[in-house]
Amino acid sequence: MTLAPWKNFLQITMKRILQQRRLSLYNGAHGYEEELIKKKLQQFSGGSINLSKEDNGIAILTLNNPKLMNAFTGTMMLELQERVTELENWKDGKGLIIHGAGNTFCSGSDLNVVKQISNSQDGMNMCMFMQNTLTRLMRLPLFSVALVQGKAFGGGAELTTACDFRLMTPGSEIRFVHKHMGLVPGWGGGARLVRIVGSGAALQLLGGAARVDPERALSLGLSEHTLPSSDETSALGEARAWLSQYTDGPATVIRAVKKVVTAGRELPLEAALRTEKDIFGTVWGGPANLQALVRRPKHK
Numbered sequence: 001m002t003l004a005p006w007k008n009f010l011q012i013t014m015k016r017i018l019q020q021r022r023l024s025l026y027n028g029a030h031g032y033e034e035e036l037i038k039k040k041l042q043q044f045s046g047g048s049i050n051l052s053k054e055d056n057g058i059a060i061l062t063l064n065n066p067k068l069m070n071a072f073t074g075t076m077m078l079e080l081q082e083r084v085t086e087l088e089n090w091k092d093g094k095g096l097i098i099h100g101a102g103n104t105f106c107s108g109s110d111l112n113v114v115k116q117i118s119n120s121q122d123g124m125n126m127c128m129f130m131q132n133t134l135t136r137l138m139r140l141p142l143f144s145v146a147l148v149q150g151k152a153f154g155g156g157a158e159l160t161t162a163c164d165f166r167l168m169t170p171g172s173e174i175r176f177v178h179k180h181m182g183l184v185p186g187w188g189g190g191a192r193l194v195r196i197v198g199s200g201a202a203l204q205l206l207g208g209a210a211r212v213d214p215e216r217a218l219s220l221g222l223s224e225h226t227l228p229s230s231d232e233t234s235a236l237g238e239a240r241a242w243l244s245q246y247t248d249g250p251a252t253v254i255r256a257v258k259k260v261v262t263a264g265r266e267l268p269l270e271a272a273l274r275t276e277k278d279i280f281g282t283v284w285g286g287p288a289n290l291q292a293l294v295r296r297p298k299h300k
């Protein structure tokens, strides 16, 4: 029996899934001028976004601008886009932990940059740039966690909502401070927040620019778990251990799980079902499936 048609089918399926994930929300048809905003953001440098990919399939993304509580400069926005592309191309990835340097998460946009791009054209382009990047982050076929230590404010709070899970350390705080800045979320955090906590709670958090401590976040379903340690290194270790309950196992299966859930969340039912069928086709009869059939585990 020749494997060529089967291989061909798999390749087409994978390509389609890949294209779907890469599909950005905004392009020129929406008045989005990517090159223009990239040039603009390049002018506001400082800080970095560091990515370390480990052999166990877990990546650590560090928001690194501790002088400004890890606020996003222009070049950090550009680097985040590059790191997301890198993660999209990492076929062995199973999990991602996003955290901030200096034991705090992120205080949002660098207000010095906000001031410089306060005109409407730049504001809209920056908004579309960040929505594109964070949508691609959300759709990565791996389990992502925002490890919230210290403060996640403004755009930092929005970034946490682009992850699958949020873990908080004692004393940490998520706060959508936008209202106090005369703003609403613009990095997609409003739409995602409603889907995480519901519209009533989202209205309270956005309308009151409310402080959300770990206890409240847990009760709202905004956070999955409060880690025992607030120390930077210990908390990272605890986040890894927490994530491992989902990422232990073969990458093909773990990535397929995330793809099925992404399709279920984002697509109308019939399209989600068809996508699920395609993803099922990538694991059915695959190595993990065949090995399990040999082992015949009892799921007690």
Ligand SMILES: CCCC(=O)SCCNC(=O)CCNC(=O)[C@H](O)C(C)(C)COP(=O)(O)OP(=O)(O)OC[C@H]1O[C@@H](n2cnc3c(N)ncnc32)[C@H](O)[C@@H]1OP(=O)(O)O
Binding pocket: 067, 068, 069, 071, 107, 108, 109, 110, 111, 112, 114, 151, 153, 154, 155, 156, 177, 178, 181, 183, 184, 185, 186, 187
């Ligand atoms: C669509 C995106 C919308 C947005 O994200 S708008 C930005 C929303 N974020 C904010 O408004 C945060 C403003 N910052 C604060 O409220 C406080 O700095 C914060 C985060 C509670 C931390 O307070 P503290 O622990 O007391 O520390 P601190 O105020 O002394 O800050 C240390 C240094 O960091 C600076 N910083 C903090 N957040 C910043 C930001 N977003 N942009 C620019 N600089 C920022 C702060 O000015 C201070 O610098 P410096 O030591 O005075 O030179």
